[in-house]
Amino acid sequence: MQSPNYGDNPQHYKNLIAQINEEANFPMYLHQNGYKLVQQSAGSMEFQNDEDRIVLQTMRKPMTYFNRNDSCDKGLFFKYLLQRSANFYKAIESGLEITNRTYDLGNTVIKITKSNAFLKSLEEKYNIVPLRNSNYLRIHRGICKATINSPLFRGRIFNAYHIRDNGGRIANIAFPKYDLAGDPKNYILYNKPYRRRADNKVKKFRLVLNQKDHFLFHSKIMARPTRIIFGESGIDLLSYQELHGKKDDFYVSFGGNVHREKLQFFMQLITPMLQNKGLELKSIMDNDISGHEYDLKIFTALINQNNTDLYAEASFKNGNVSLSIHYTEKVRNRIASHKNLLEEKLTSDLRRDNHVFGLVRCVGFSDKLLLEFSLQEVINTTHIIRQQNVFKTLLDAINGLYLPFTANIHKSNGKDWNDDLMVSKKTKFIKMEKVVPKELGIGDQIELKSPKGPEGATNKGTIKSIKPNGVECDFGLTYTYAIPYLAIVSHFKNTAFLSREREDERTKKNDNLQNHIA
Structure with missing residues (x-):
């Protein structure tokens, strides 16, 4: 009997994928397919072949993986198969065959392989030099020279050339991962996708040069930033800076994955800055499931770092999240009031918005609070009143209750902030995060809170002049109309004006090679 198409019966395939992820023997599969076990710990196994370094997170059920040589290659076992x-x-067919496979190896134990042959590490195969060629960032990622040359990032982005590339034809972009002393200990390399000779498939170019994975790329250290902004890749940070950045922002990249060692390093890096009055922490993680998971992991770690009598932990299984907040005996008398505060925050709008009521289950126990929800549902469900998804409302409520500083998330419209930057280069207007009167400019567009504009016209108008208490706008009518700031719900920046402002921020050229980008 022929299997149905995915579109005809998606649940059938979802069940098969879940079965593959649960039942496949991931370590043995890698072992049987030529991978060598090179490292092992209580919670992980690392396998290597000529192209990949696959790290299995064996404590998770089902087991997950990530590829040190490709930050986009990560997920569950089926994702590994699908990539290949x-x-x-074909991936479904292979997965089902693998789950039914019996490994007749007796009591075989996979042992760490120690090679006697001397092999050059990736680190030895690339020369890191000051940035002279930024074509990949500028042409393929849409990031302008002014952003690359800004005081925040000047001198912190490099070129990497393969040792065989004598003519310097392939200029890879290298983002250094710094230690706490500010010395680079690792690099993440980016470039255009390439066609792999082995299977003729187009593959993204992402390379991490060594195993010191817990260090992080970040912008220039500053003593008193007003915002600490953290995201996935260095390219996301540059993109956000170009779209929404300020001169006193401090940026940190997690490099495509979040794990315990990175979180510990992140806390060490930012702790001296957390004492600054008025500091804001902002997550700009990708607008996908993984990005939202990273939000929860990072903010959970921040809660633990800043509360001596609480311990929070988040677990993820089959798209569902269980967030437990444990209280020591000293503060357990707060559980009931904290539960009430969270429920009030979560349901204040939901009562008027019945289709999202009950998405988050909040249960109080004698020693902990438990929050349970479907991640996909809280991401995809929007409050009618707040005009933001339930996930953001949930995170705002938790952070507001447990963190001593302002912390929030800002999601891109596309998958990530570089997608938004690329779109902004093609469109005339981009929507700003919020309405700030001093940032409104002539030529920008505004949207009114009311569904219709003056004389029943559209509620979107173009700013013609700026007044002390509002703006004068053209709604396509005979006359322009004065609009008070309080009547504006959205601000759309004219990208022509935005580009001009960014260019005005350029620093003077000097002898630093960073300022003479090809």
Whole structure:
């Protein structure tokens, strides 16, 4: 009997994928397919072949993986197969065959392989030099020279050339991962996708040069930033700076994955800055499931770092999240009031918005609070009143209750902030995060809170002049109309004006090679 197409019966395939992820013997599969076990700890196993370094997180059920040589190659076992299969259906077929496979190896134990041959490490195969060629960032990622040359990032982005590339034809972009002393200990390399000779498939170019994975790329250290902004890749940070950045922002990149060692390093890095009055922490993680998971992991770690009598932990299984907040005996008398505060915050709008009521289950126990929800549902459900998804409302409520500083998230419209930057280069207007009167400019557009504009016209108008208490706008009518700031719900920046402002921020050229980008 022929299997149905995915579109005809998606649940059938979702069940098969879940079965593959649960039942496949991931370590043995890698072992049987030529991977060598090179490292092992209580919670992980690392396998290597000529192209990949696959780290299995064995404590998770089902087991997950990530590839040190490709930050986009991560997930569950089926994702691993899908990345290496001709199409979705071939991956399903392979996965089912693997789950039914019996490994007749007796009591075989996978042992760490120690090679006697001397092999050059990736680190030895690339020369890191000051940035002279930024074509990949500027042409393929849409990031302008002014952003690359800004005081925040000047001198912190490099070129990496393969040792065989004598003519310097392939200029990879290298983001250094710094230690606490500010010395680079590792690099993440980026460039255009390439076609792999082995299977003729197009593959993204992402390389991490060594195993010192817990260090992080960040912008220039500053003693008193007003915002600490953290995201996934260095390219996301540059993109956000170009769209929404300020001169006293401090940026940190997690490099495509979040784990315990990175979180510990992140806390060490930012702790001296957390004492600054008025400091804001902002997550700009990708607008996908993984990005939202990273938000929860990082803010959970921040809660633990800043509360001596609380311990929070988040677990993820089959798209569902269980967030437990444990209280020591000293503060357990707060559980009931904290539960009431969270429920009030979570349901104040939901009562008027019945289709999202009950998405988050909040249960109080004698020693902890438990929050349970479907991550996909809280991401995809929007409050009618707040005009933001339930996930943001939930995170705002938790951070407001447990963190001593302002902390929030800002999600891109596309998958990530570089997608938004690329779109902004093609469109005339981009929507700003919030309405700030002093940032409104002539030529920008505004949207009114009311569904219709003056004389029943559209509620979107173009700013013609700026007044002390509002703006004068053209709504396509005979006359312009004065609009008070309080009547504006959205601000759309004219990208022509935005580009001009960014160019005005350029620093004077000097002898530093960073300022003479090809």
